[in-house]
Amino acid sequence: MRKIKNIIDDGFNAKLVKTAIFDGLLEIPVIHNNAEIIIPQGMVPFSERNKSKDKKDFVCFYEHDIKFRNILTATKEQIEDLKRFPGVISPDCSLYRDMPLVLQMMNVYLNRQVGHYLQAQGIYVIPNIRWGDERSYTRLIPKMRYLVNTKILQV
Template sequence: MQIEYVDIDKLIPYAKNAKKHPQEQVEQIKQSISEFGFNDPLAIDEGNVLIEGHGRLLAAKKLGYTELPCIRLTELTEQQKKAYILAHNKLTMNSGFDLDLLNQELTAIEDFDMADFGFDVPDLLEDDEDDGYYGDERERTYEEYNLDDFDGARAEGFYQMPIIEAQNAEPDELISFNYVLSTKKRKCGVHFYIDDYQFERIWNSPQQYMDKLREFDCVFTPDFSLYMDMPMPMKIWNVYRSRLIGQMMQDVGITVIPTLSWAEKETYTFCFDGIQQGGTVSVSTIGVKLDDENKQMWYNGMTEALKRIRPKRVLVYGGDIGYKFPDSIQVKYYDNKAFKRG
């Protein structure tokens, strides 16, 4: 096997990797690398897509690695890649420990706290008979709320909004998310300015859409609604969901444009968190033009957003409603399929 060192930013996680890597596990891998070094190369294909080593990649990013040792598997068919990824994950967790020998080894190790690597001696020595109920139900809960994808180290604010890194994009054309599976277009951006029920599925099964979304020039984050009559916890939840999906998309190499949304002034305490300054953002004016109260609320929120986020560019979906953007900000208006510059 020939080992090559690859820039960590050029490594692309396999979007449909079925193996979950909870933050607790990533921290344990991180601790192992810190103590013993990075001694296990990743496996990648000819396009730098990971075949195995997703947990090690996440840990290495946290440790600040700029390149990683890799072996390149170039002769696998697409079917072989899928099979190998699943087989490798299954085989690495398909056997347990001899508890007597394990206890002897753990007792003999004095220089390291093996709890840092996920070993808990009292738990290991307990009766291993388990009906699986607690673990299974916990896993279902994690899957339902995408908890394995949340990383507290990449969140900000009191409500821990996942951070979306600033990126710049200016697509000439936009299509809505509900057409991504049927359209032949690729040189365009994808927006979520449609009814929530049409894109709730990306929250329920995000990995099913990552490969497809990666084919487009850029993707806006989901525009989960912030209706005035919603209770505040639901508004916080919808902003959180939008940020987390955006962060997950960035993690697989998608150019992500954060969607701005707000309601009353009280939502300013959380609705702009997680968006880095200096990039491109998107906002909608749909439903604002004909209502003076909504229009004023939009103006107020937009002014607050510019103050906090300081974007380089704003992509406005729905047309110009007369708001005066500062000359330092590039603005592009989209009106259905047509657009004009401002």
């Protein structure tokens, strides 16, 4: 099996969003609301997940992007390992205010793409929602919709 080193080597992993619903002008993949709310008892960074003693921690990606590159380039290979945990928080790809808008949008897309795919594989996903500068949240990224007690909330 060919090991890819860059997400563009495989067409940005288009297979990960084969079953996705896309929203907004830029067609960002949707991470669906969960049937139940699970509050993490703790969190462990992706690069240190093997150090988690009781596996009650949620896996998070609040670390330098290079430390979680494998979830972006070899997502399918991480599934069984991530299923050992009660859930994950979708990847926190870097969004800098001085980053070109197209790169901000690509990193938002990667966050939702991987989050969607993990969810489709039966992993509980808490969406990590954030923006770069005001251009990235005013009209390009769809508003996140959550169904809470039968009311739709938009952020």
